[in-house]
């Protein structure tokens with residue numbers, strides 16, 4: 001299994017997972033031209049017809065904004081749960097609905113989802129091949145038991161560490177937005193990500209990639225330091241805002257898990 005981070009953070013999220021000849025994208029918050037260029041830079045050619053599905057987690061623009069164009073450009077089916085109304089997309093595409101909490105297959109890959117609190121109906125996703133599983137969990141208001149359970153069955157996970165509470169409190173956001181981010185239906189803070197990581201110690205999870213970092217309210221160093229302290233025995237790496245990189249999941253415990261890291265803004 002290989003995973004390609006094509007963006008993480010408020011400027012656009014997309015993760016391509018490839019295993020057993022099947023390719024799926026979890027979220028498409030960037031357009032097809034960017035997606036193809038970033039993948040090409042990482043050494044993967046994405047031709048029309050070679051993407052087997054786009055699984056959307058929720059309807060926010062940084063995750064959903066490129067869904068239509070990517071589906072059209074690569075001829076990929078769109079998988080939505082009932083909490084994503086997306087009238088326009090449903091009118092124009094033959095959408096495949098999936099039920100939150102019930103696993104389904106795209107080719108030989110098994111997709112599992114768990115509801116997570118956020119200010120739009122939102123899920124965390126587990127993609128599993130015969131041998132490996134990766135979790136994607138961003139845009140999380142607060143840690144939950146269902147989320148910990150989903151991630152405990154993964155080898156590696158992309159986990160949100162959105163903000164440092166102090167930087168958010170004294171940072172540039174207006175008060176209302178500060179409350180939205182930290183109020184239990186927004187985004188996971190570094191200490192909340194650390195708490196979740198602590199619950200996962202001793203599980204199958206061997207590596208955490210921290211992502212969806214805020215540019216204004218966090219630093220890669222703070223995120224890494226806070227989470228790594230709680231994640232005893234789990235390797236923790238940080239993907240700065242706008243990271244584009246290929247993650248090698250075949251040997252998740254090796255020191256440098258990146259095949260290649262590029263920076264786009």
Ligand SMILES: [Zn+2]
Nearest residue numbers: 060062063139
């Ligand atoms: Zn987001």
Ligand SMILES: [Zn+2]
Nearest residue numbers: 058060118139
């Ligand atoms: Zn969101």
